[in-house]
Amino acid sequence: MERYETLVYDTVLSTLVAVLIYVLLKVSVDGYRQWRARARVLVVGSGPVGLTAALIAARSGKVERLVLLEERCRTALLSRPQQIALDSRSVRFLLGLGVDFDNMEGCWHNEHFFTKVGVFQEYLLSLLEKRKQEMNIQILLGTKFTEEYLKKIPASEFPRVIIVCDGSCGESSSVLGISSDYIVESCNAYGANAALERADQRQVPTPEIRAHSLYFDLSAYGVEFASSSKEGQGSQPSALKSGSHLKIYGTFRNRYMALACPMSDSKVVKFLRHTPNSSIMKNIFHQSFNAYKTDIEPRVNDLTIHLLQCSRRLFEIMLSHRRVTAAYIEGDNVVVTIEGEAARVLNFDTGCGVNLGLNGLESLEEFIYKVATAADQNDVFEALSGKIRHSKQLADDFRRNGLTVTMFQ
Structure with missing residues (x-):
């Protein structure tokens, strides 16, 4: 009897040791896989939101190759005189990305930073160009995103993540076959x-x-x-x-x-x-x-x-926002997220519209991480679901409180 109990004890101990070794190996392998995981990212559009998205991708540590595509040439891109007002939330977010407002032409007032669109874009471009020494970044100004452009990309370089930031009049979403259906809601104001x-x-x-x-x-x-x-x-x-x-x-x-x-x-x-x-x-x-x-x-x-x-x-x-702000293209194994004015548009210019677009980028780094480290399609769909929930929440919050903050206070 004693010998039988010893055998049972040894068997249980051996099983536990084997399970522990398996778990440790799996955790180590998964950890190493996630550490090594990288995704090729394409950003379409280099307005304030597109450039910020590219900067987030570059700093995420999960990008194998980053391509920034812009239809306009450099001169047209950087000569825009419109002024933007970055609110305190956007300022904190950009500071976390390494933006140094002391080295940007502009002024402060009530925790807002006021600058010209062209100045802001030029500064972000300079940050990206500095990162080119550390990682594979390609900035293609004067290049339009079309079906022909996609067909010319070699299979080995095809992006895993496409971030569409080409504004409310952009055509990138239709090129990718994503529905242009919008929800239009009143902000209860004239x-x-x-x-x-x-x-x-x-x-x-x-x-x-x-x-x-x-x-x-x-x-x-x-x-x-x-x-x-x-x-x-x-x-x-x-x-x-x-x-x-x-x-x-x-x-x-x-x-x-x-x-x-x-x-x-x-x-x-x-x-x-x-x-x-x-x-x-x-x-x-x-x-x-x-x-x-x-x-x-x-x-x-x-x-x-x-x-x-x-x-x-x-x-x-009115606030217009897309029903579909993130999608999975199964045949090409590509995930798409739509940001900025391409995702949501307020038909009322107050100089603060860029903040709505920047708020949408707050979940972008986590989205890139989840896609890059996804083990299967379930992980990809979980990443897409989280991005869609965040986009919807932004539209709901702005419709309830946006004008109160930007105009009525």
């Missing part, structure tokens, strides 16, 4: 935009100007106006959401304005929604600009009013 270009002014980034709870007396146009509210009531959220909200941003040469108000059926809002008289909105922007501009820039007067271009009337502010 808005209008204006632009003022003055060639005699400086092209230097400036902080934005905001004015809250504005009321426009349109009695001269036959619209009754009555309100006890005063401009400047900004301490309470209820006061902030009353009236209209103005933002002036951009450089002194390229000035942009955005006007927004919560959706309502007030007489003034109804009138500005449906009036056929385009000069009324121009007059509102004209007067608002002169009232809230910086002290050192010139007023808009009768001689310069023709430089002001604006919306004809208030329009409903």
Whole structure:
């Protein structure tokens, strides 16, 4: 009996040792496989979102070869004068990617960094070009993403991950056979935009100007106006959401304005929604600009009013976002993620639109890691599912809170 118990004990011990050795070997092999795993990545589009996506891929440590494709030439890419405002969330995210704002032309205000699109793109390009010494990075400016381009890629160099960042008018998704079906949702607000270009002014980034709870007396146009509210009531959220909200941003040469108000059926809002008289909105922007501009820039007067271009009337502010923001192309074993304006578009320019695109990139490094280290299709589908959930969450959050942050506060 004692001999039998000893045999059982030895058998159990041997089995446990064998299982432990197997587990240790499997963990070691899986760990080594994941450590060695690399994926070929193609980024389509080198706007602010595309360049940031390329920088994330380069820093992920999971890229065997990175190709950045851009239809425009370098001069056209870097000469864009529009100003962007990077909010505090984007600033923190970019700092984590090694962006040094002290070495970029721009200015700070209320934890926002204001710079020109071309300046931002040039800085990110310089970071990528420095990384070319460490890894296989190819930057192809002046090259369009087409079916012919894909056919010319050798099988050994075909990308495993394609990141589409070619903007709202891009065609890359259709080239890849991905549906262009969009969900269009109201942001429960009305808005209008204006632009003022003055060639005699400086092209230097400036902080934005905001004015809250504005009321426009349109009695001269036959619209009754009555309100006890005063401009400047900004301490309470209820006061902030009353009236209209103005933002002036951009450089002194390229000035942009955005006007927004919560959706309502007030007489003034109804009138500005449906009036056929385009000069009324121009007059509102004209007067608002002169009232809230910086002290050192010139007023808009009768001689310069023709430089002001604006919306004809208030329009409903909408958020459009793709139903499909990530996909798996089974025949080619390729995963695709769609980012920036190619994934979601707000039809209302406030200078902060780039932040919505950058927020979508917060899950990109994890996505690349999961795809590069995937052992089978289940792992790939798990990575795609996580990316799709993040994209949907971004759209939901912005629809609920986006305008409150970018315009109403």
